[in-house]
Amino acid sequence: MTSSTLIFVILFLALFSYWYGMHRSIKVAGGVTKVKQLVSLPRQFGLLTALWCGIPALIVLLLWTVFEATVIESLLVAKLPQNIQEMTPSQLGLYLNDIKIMAQQNLGEVTETSEQIKHFAALEFQQLNLNAAWLKSAIIFLVCLSCVMFIVSRFRLDYRARAATEKITLKVLMACSGIAVLTTLGIVLSVLFESINFFSEVSPVEFLFGTEWSPQTALRADQVASSGAFGAVPLFVGTLLITFIAMLMAVPIGLMTAIYLSQYASQRLRTVAKPMLEILAGIPTVVYGFFAALTVAPFVRDVGESLGLNVASESALAAGIVMGVMIIPFVSSLSDDAINAVPKTLKEGSLGMGATMSETIRHVLLPAALPGIVGAILLAVSRAIGETMIVVMAAGMAANLTVNPLESVTTVTVQIVTLLTGDQEFDSAKTLAAFALGLMLFVTTLALNVVALKVVRKYREQYD
Amino acid sequence: MSDLSFTENLTSSDITIEGTVGKVVAEDAKMSMRNVNVFYADKQAIKNVSLDLARNQVTALIGPSGCGKSTFLRCLNRMNDTIPICRVEGELLLEEQDIYAKNLDPVLLRARVGMVFQKPNPFPKSIYDNVAYGPKIHGLATNKAELDEIVISSLQKAGLFNEVKDRLDSPGTGLSGGQQQRLCIARTIAVSPEVILMDEPASALDPIATAVIEELIDELKEKYTIAIVTHSMQQAARVSQTTAYFHMGQLVEMGKTEQIFTNPVHTLTENYITGRFG
Amino acid sequence: MNRTTTEKVVKSLKQRHRKEKLFKAAGFASVCFGFLLVLTLISDIVIKATPAFHQHWLKLEIDYQQEWLGVDSLDYEKLESADYRKVLRRSILAMMPEVSGRQDKRSLYKLVSNNAEFTVRDALLKSPEFIGKKKNVWVMLDDDVDSYLKENTEFSQTGIRISEKQAGWIEQWYNNGLIDKQWNTEFLTSGDSREPELAGVRGALTGTMWTMLVTLILSFPLGVAAALYLEEFAPSNRFTDFIEVNINNLAAVPSIVFGLLGLAVIINLFGMPRSTPLVGGVVLTLMTLPTIIIASRASIKAVPPSIREAALGLGASKMQVAFGHVLPLAMPGIITGTIIGMAQALGETAPLLMIGMVAFIVDVPMGVTDASTVMPVQIYLWADSPERAFLAKTSAAILVLLTFLMMMNTLAATLRRKFEKRF
Incomplete structure (x- = not known):
């Protein structure tokens, strides 16, 4: 049975155990009329039985699904001849892939000797998979059955079924909230693990301070760029350049929008403008990327040409501008929160002394809201650094080390996408480099967020 | 609304407010208001109030909460302009000049009629910058020395200078509540206004700080005309020369402070002063 | 002295009011710029899409x-x-x-x-x-x-x-x-193709539907359970704090990093099949969970304590109060948060590129383990194609995607308005 069918089977069994547990509890009480003698209601007993039936089985199923592929693979490798077992991991991986592809097809007779081993292995693989499927179903049934038997055997008149149910529920709820921790752990471990692999091939110094990036390791020795240089400085500079342009666009406009809407605008304008900002915020980044690549970039190039400037068709400027547009609503709504958190008495105090509105805003409100606004900008920077689709579609691939916004630059996220899409074996330095870049990205954005949240929280406390 | 009319019925079933009792006209009026009506959207908050603020005197506005005394005070330097639904009718004059005239600039008006608020609201700046704020935006000082002088003399007038002279650069928000309120008063007088409006300036302070503020108000009346809203009758009795009693948006009675507190004419005033409600 | 003050103030007034006007105009211009952007963006895409x-x-x-x-x-x-x-x-x-x-x-x-x-x-x-x-x-x-x-x-x-x-x-x-x-009509009824005149969005739409289904089934119960635990049961200790910090930080981790997680752990370690709605849904679940948890917690927090106290006073257990009273009352807010999270997931592209949902797939996927692509990725793929006709197809696909997003956001906004301030 496949895993998805098994899930339904388990759910059905749980439903059945609910009914069964209820009946057993009534029997323990000695009939429907004596149900009052039980400490808990019969349906509490039913619920408890259903939980005991479903949860252990689901956990077993999850673990099985997670580890099945790895276990079967190692079993298969153990049965292969010695010379194949001693291949390098990447070669072995390719060999196993061949076997798996063979196993999916109808296996006929093979005459070639070199293929015979693979043929044999593929048959073995099919058999292993079949056995695993049977074993899985059997174990699940067994788990369900034994757990239900165990819990039902404990039913007494004074058995607190409700308390037991609630204890289990609480554990389940707790486990669910732990998923956030698991996710973080997963991110950190996966990125860190592959990065360590990468740094065993390329020195961290070269990665962090090298100025040449050409990850295309050559297939033949005589090809150009056969070196495979992994100096990430051009990527960092490119990312920062585009982020800087985006901030140059988003911060003044976002901030002024927030100020105007919160201090000057009429109620009617506000009710129209808020949805406008929400639309900008809700547009998927791939749409912004399309807009950047097909509308803004040509426009920027044409304008540049008419001014006699030489603008690359994938200029950093175009990508930066559109990224800025994407971030405007973000900056605006966070600044709005910060400005609104300033007590009204400060504004009145300034106005009451005869300051104009703009003087009040510039000299009192903005300085008072500054920490909140700084936090907002930090969060926006972190967002711009991690933004992928706009730059993938509108920024270049070539790693030019330049700060000229009219030239084409590439970014960390663009390189991660380029390195990991397309066909390649998993543990080449080229693929691993993507994880090293991912690590840099994760660490940077995490640091920015932690600092930003701290600044904002401290600022909130100031006025609470 | 129904609750309000109910209370009105209860307190004025036998007592009606027909115009204002007492003397509302001052001989030497700094500001004079006639037939002022204030509306919040459709709701009338001030009904036909007329009164004068006498020059270099303290006028206290008292009354139960929600009676409109703060609203009335805020009309005097057009702070109500910041509330879009608020509408002011009537004649409000500062030195014979209509303060709601179209060509009158509220910025200039507020420089002449300063305001101190209920809750101390020093700006998140240094003590020095707090006091220098007004002179700076209004361009009152042409150089640093002049500004220093204004700041120091304002702090001295507010009786705060000796306490803060060593830490003029530390933030104003770090002061105690009473000091903060005196800083706000210093900030207001740094602009050299002609009238100072005080909206329950001591309600957020402890008794000792309140006493200091009251003393200060008494000194300030030498140079400025002062209107103070207070819910404390003792405070009104201590600091003011004239008292106006507001009830349900109307000015019930106005007169010399001693007379109001010792011998009120209107029954509503008497009830309030003797503590029947409030 | 007062005379001179007034004179000085009057002298400064003209310049100050000019500054005020300029400042106000700058703010108004910013708002107008926002409107202009929305207008340009939408009209640009609509104009480009009309040929399709x-x-x-x-x-x-x-x-x-x-x-x-x-x-x-x-x-x-x-x-x-x-x-x-x-x-x-x-x-x-x-x-x-x-x-x-x-x-x-x-x-x-x-x-x-x-x-x-x-x-x-x-x-x-x-x-x-x-x-x-x-x-x-x-x-x-x-x-x-x-x-x-x-x-x-x-x-x-x-x-x-x-x-x-x-x-x-x-x-x-x-x-x-x-x-x-x-x-x-072929545009809505046929799958992807190398020939622009034959290419349609049905494959991508179906893939999106499967992916969203997986995301919803996983993220909604998990998110609600986590929120319920953190708001109603969690003791205030270091571990709870740690969970909260984690959730807040995850909400701001770039989406592409979730793609790396999916590739390294879900595909390479667990051996789940590449390019499938199942893996896509799991990755998007991890990504949207923080959004749903944060929204659900806010909604649960908004349920007044008096309701909990009343139920507890009648002898209900804490669990019964949580599931029987708090959760139903918080549900509108939770659903709104979930819709917003799903809208986010619907427009997400980058992590799905990482787990191989960029493959060229002609067939309409029939289940969560069939290789497929989703709308945003389809847009990305078509936007890269050199043929002239794909430009219109891309824009049309964007319109389809935006329509779905708009519907979801309107639904969320309506729900929010309807259930605002009930307590």
Whole structure:
């Protein structure tokens, strides 16, 4: 049975155990009329039985699904001849892939000797998979059955079924909230693990301070760029350049929008403008990327040409501008929160002394809201650094080390996408480099967020 | 609304407010208001109030909460302009000049009629910058020395200078509540206004700080005309020369402070002063 | 002294009011700029998308000669595998007898779509009595012809590969009334294709549906359970704090990092199948969970404590209060948060690129373990294609995506408005 069918089977069994547990509890009480003698209601007993039936089985199923592929693979490798077992991991991986592809097809007779081993292995693989499927179903049934038997055997008149149910529920709820921790752990471990692999091939110094990036390791020795240089400085500079342009666009406009809407605008304008900002915020980044690549970039190039400037068709400027547009609503709504958190008495105090509105805003409100606004900008920077689709579609691939916004630059996220899409074996330095870049990205954005949240929280406390 | 009319019925079933009792006209009026009506959207908050603020005197506005005394005070330097639904009718004059005239600039008006608020609201700046704020935006000082002088003399007038002279650069928000309120008063007088409006300036302070503020108000009346809203009758009795009693948006009675507190004419005033409600 | 103060203030007023006006104008300009952006963006995409709504068809008189078909009997199976290309080409030639020479003939054949021969086949299979006879059949024109007709431009324009000679033929057909413009329903009913005139979004839409289904099934219960635990049961200790910090930080981790997690852990470690809605849904679940948890917690927090106290006072257990009273009352807010999270997931592209949902897939996925793509990725793929006609297709696909997003956001906003301030 496949895993998805098994899930339904388990759910059905749980439903059945609910009914069964209820009946057993009534029997323990000695009939429907004596149900009052039980400490808990019969349906509490039913619920408890259903939980005991479903949860252990689901956990077993999850673990099985997670580890099945790895276990079967190692079993298969153990049965292969010695010379194949001693291949390098990447070669072995390719060999196993061949076997798996063979196993999916109808296996006929093979005459070639070199293929015979693979043929044999593929048959073995099919058999292993079949056995695993049977074993899985059997174990699940067994788990369900034994757990239900165990819990039902404990039913007494004074058995607190409700308390037991609630204890289990609480554990389940707790486990669910732990998923956030698991996710973080997963991110950190996966990125860190592959990065360590990468740094065993390329020195961290070269990665962090090298100025040449050409990850295309050559297939033949005589090809150009056969070196495979992994100096990430051009990527960092490119990312920062585009982020800087985006901030140059988003911060003044976002901030002024927030100020105007919160201090000057009429109620009617506000009710129209808020949805406008929400639309900008809700547009998927791939749409912004399309807009950047097909509308803004040509426009920027044409304008540049008419001014006699030489603008690359994938200029950093175009990508930066559109990224800025994407971030405007973000900056605006966070600044709005910060400005609104300033007590009204400060504004009145300034106005009451005869300051104009703009003087009040510039000299009192903005300085008072500054920490909140700084936090907002930090969060926006972190967002711009991690933004992928706009730059993938509108920024270049070539790693030019330049700060000229009219030239084409590439970014960390663009390189991660380029390195990991397309066909390649998993543990080449080229693929691993993507994880090293991912690590840099994760660490940077995490640091920015932690600092930003701290600044904002401290600022909130100031006025609470 | 129904609750309000109910209370009105209860307190004025036998007592009606027909115009204002007492003397509302001052001989030497700094500001004079006639037939002022204030509306919040459709709701009338001030009904036909007329009164004068006498020059270099303290006028206290008292009354139960929600009676409109703060609203009335805020009309005097057009702070109500910041509330879009608020509408002011009537004649409000500062030195014979209509303060709601179209060509009158509220910025200039507020420089002449300063305001101190209920809750101390020093700006998140240094003590020095707090006091220098007004002179700076209004361009009152042409150089640093002049500004220093204004700041120091304002702090001295507010009786705060000796306490803060060593830490003029530390933030104003770090002061105690009473000091903060005196800083706000210093900030207001740094602009050299002609009238100072005080909206329950001591309600957020402890008794000792309140006493200091009251003393200060008494000194300030030498140079400025002062209107103070207070819910404390003792405070009104201590600091003011004239008292106006507001009830349900109307000015019930106005007169010399001693007379109001010792011998009120209107029954509503008497009830309030003797503590029947409030 | 007061005189001079007033004078000084008056002197400064003019300049100050000018500054005030400038500042206000700058703010207003910023707001207007926002409106302008939305307008530009939407109108740009709508204008670019309009060509994709229609498709040009050509009326051909097809001569189903048995000899050309290469069949001798009227057996259905034989008919199915007959040589319709020959029939199609001969029929085109019959209509254009003046065309000669291999080069010219080939460029003539190119004017109709690659699937025209299947249209010709289907027409015969539907009414086999036409064998050996002539029948009028509408066939789809090639995307370049289609773009050329829609844009009415010079034939040498970039992206449109139409020669002068071809343009002449097209004009001839057009003047003879053989070309017709029809609503392009194929766009919604067919899967992806290398030929722009055949490409549709059905595959991507179905893939999106499966992915969203997985995301919803996983993220909603997990998110609600986590929120309920953190708000109602969690003791305030270090571990709870740690969880909260984690959730807040995860909400701001770039989406592409979730893609790396999916690739390294879910695909390479757990061996789940690449390019499938299942893996996509799991990755998007991890990404949207923080959003749902944060929104749900806010909603649960908004339930007044008096309700909890009342229920506890009647002897309900904490768990019964949480599930029986707090959760139902918090549900509108939780659902709103979930819709917003799902809208986020719907527009997400980057992490799905990482887990291989960029593959070119023609078939419509039939389940969560079939290789598939999703709408945003389809947009990304089409935006990269050089053919002129894909530009319109991309924009049209964006419109479809935006329509879905708009619907979800409107639903969330309506829910929020309806259940705002009930307590």
